[in-house]
Amino acid sequence: MTSDSGVAARAGEETGLRTPRRAAPWRRVALVLAVWSFTYASYRAYYAGGGRIGLFGEPVSHAQFRAINAVGAAIIFVAGMIPLIALKLDAVRRALPVLCWIAAVGCCMHALVDITLRMFSVTGMHPTQLPASVWRSFDRRAADLQDLLLNEPWFFIEGLLWAALGAAIVRPSSRRVWTLTAAIACLLLAVVGVLSGLGRRA
Numbered sequence: 001m002t003s004d005s006g007v008a009a010r011a012g013e014e015t016g017l018r019t020p021r022r023a024a025p026w027r028r029v030a031l032v033l034a035v036w037s038f039t040y041a042s043y044r045a046y047y048a049g050g051g052r053i054g055l056f057g058e059p060v061s062h063a064q065f066r067a068i069n070a071v072g073a074a075i076i077f078v079a080g081m082i083p084l085i086a087l088k089l090d091a092v093r094r095a096l097p098v099l100c101w102i103a104a105v106g107c108c109m110h111a112l113v114d115i116t117l118r119m120f121s122v123t124g125m126h127p128t129q130l131p132a133s134v135w136r137s138f139d140r141r142a143a144d145l146q147d148l149l150l151n152e153p154w155f156f157i158e159g160l161l162w163a164a165l166g167a168a169i170v171r172p173s174s175r176r177v178w179t180l181t182a183a184i185a186c187l188l189l190a191v192v193g194v195l196s197g198l199g200r201r202a
Contacts, residue, residue, distance in 0.1 A: 026168035030083035033161040037080025040154050044073035056146055057130070057138025065134065079103065083165060093169070100166025101182050107159030108186045111152040113193035118144045118152070126198060159186075 047055070048070035050062070059065035082099060086092040120126035121144045130138055163182060170178045 026165060027087060029161065029165045029168055030087060033083045033158075033165055034080045036154075036158060036161055037076050040158070041073045041076040041080060044069045044076065048073055054146065056142035058136045060132075060134060060136045068134070097166055097170045097174075097178065100162045100169070101178065104159045104163035104166060105182050105186045105189065107155045107162060109159075109189040109193060111156035111159060112186070112190040113197060114147055114155075115152045116190075116194045117197045118147045120198070122148070 046053075048066050050066060082092065083096075086096055117126070118128065121128040121140065128140055128144055130143065163179070166182070167175055167179055
């Protein structure tokens with residue numbers, strides 16, 4: 001039996017088939033990523049359902065505010081489903097390197113830009129201005145702290161999880177290029193985003 005198992009394992013390696021041992025790391029990351037996404041989607045769904053705990057201001061329209069959060073919750077929920085679907089469908093799994101690259105860059109860039117702008121706001125150097133079309137009034141400090149302590153850390157960790165999934169699923173020969181291009185793109189877009197944010201309200 002041991003000999004047969006060894007032959008089967010070697011045959012699998014020679015034909016390029018993935019063994020459960022090799023597939024496990026990216027599968028675990030996919031599950032963690034899905035749970036992390038669903039957690040934040042639930043947070044947004046809470047506000048979409050009319051929740052008010054942690055609300056740092058008064059919306060112009062509660063219906064509009066609920067709709068904005070409903071859309072956000074739906075998008076994040078769908079994003080969280082992608083890794084789970086990839087566990088079952090080869091077509092989605094093959095698309096993961098590209099999807100993970102886009103999601104990792106987008107989420108990490110979003111976090112870096114907003115954390116930087118909120119830091120400027122908290123220190124009084126460049127106060128945050130939220131859209132008047134959404135907020136009738138708001139507590140700027142509470143809004144800044146909520147972003148710094150909750151929203152943007154979630155986005156940053158989400159981005160890192162997408163990066164981890166992408167790095168685990170991409171071919172070893174392409175992993176270095178995949179990681180470097182993602183990091184460079186994230187930093188460049190973050191710089192552009194921060195400069196744009198500062199200039200917009202200058």
